[in-house]
Amino acid sequence: MVDDLVPDGAGNHTAPSADCPVETALAAIAGKWTTLLLRELSRAELTFGGLKDTLPELSDKVLADRLATLVDRGVVDRVVHRGYPNRVAYSLIDAGRELRPLLIELYRTGTRLQSLRGGGGDAVSSQRP
Amino acid sequence: MVDDLVPDGAGNHTAPSADCPVETALAAIAGKWTTLLLRELSRAELTFGGLKDTLPELSDKVLADRLATLVDRGVVDRVVHRGYPNRVAYSLIDAGRELRPLLIELYRTGTRLQSLRGGGGDAVSSQRP
DNA sequence: CAGTATCCCTGTTGATACTG
């Protein structure tokens, strides 16, 4: 079936599959802290320590994991600057910038969901006998 | 800071937070099989068994979990039709339809990421000594 | 400074079997 949700037949799966475009996109931003990191890196190139300063509650280990994953995914570039001490700079690359409209749409959708809950409509009651 | 990624200050968190619109949206579609279920339910109202037929590899338990969660989230409606045997119909409600543009954007972004990988640009090499 | 190495803990997923 091909409709506007699945415009080209690449999304017609009956089980989760890495081939599905939707899963590809979700995989690119998956993981706790990842969208926060993408937000910071879309503002500016940052070093490991710079990221720690910006997100103080994020542990070294998870930060390192997240960054390595983003580099693996081809979303972030990692450049070592030799010196005393060494520094390592992280920045978004092309594929990472492809994520920007998605993050904007996530923000927009989340905002609308929140106003649907808080604002007008009362919670829809689903009958559970 | 307020920019086009964080247009209204509701997204300025330094740690993952349910208040963040981005997390709200991600939470709404979170979970393995969830986007597949949303795809099916956005095509038509379906019963529990109808969903099982459409997604044969999805177990009863996970299907029931996913549906209960979607109902909790206010995204899906659940209506019991008494009879012999009983049937239960699931359908998207307003908040669920708010997710449609997001799913479309996920599809679009995933498609572009896939073509960036497979097609043109060679993988960007990141230096790892 | 920029990470690694362990270890643990929890949540999620799934297989199987059973019920109103």
Added chain:
DNA sequence: CAGTATCAACAGGGATACTG
């Protein structure tokens, strides 16, 4: 038909301590 109950298996996330 539409689930629930139980249990096993695994992955993600995090605290702490250590290193080139």
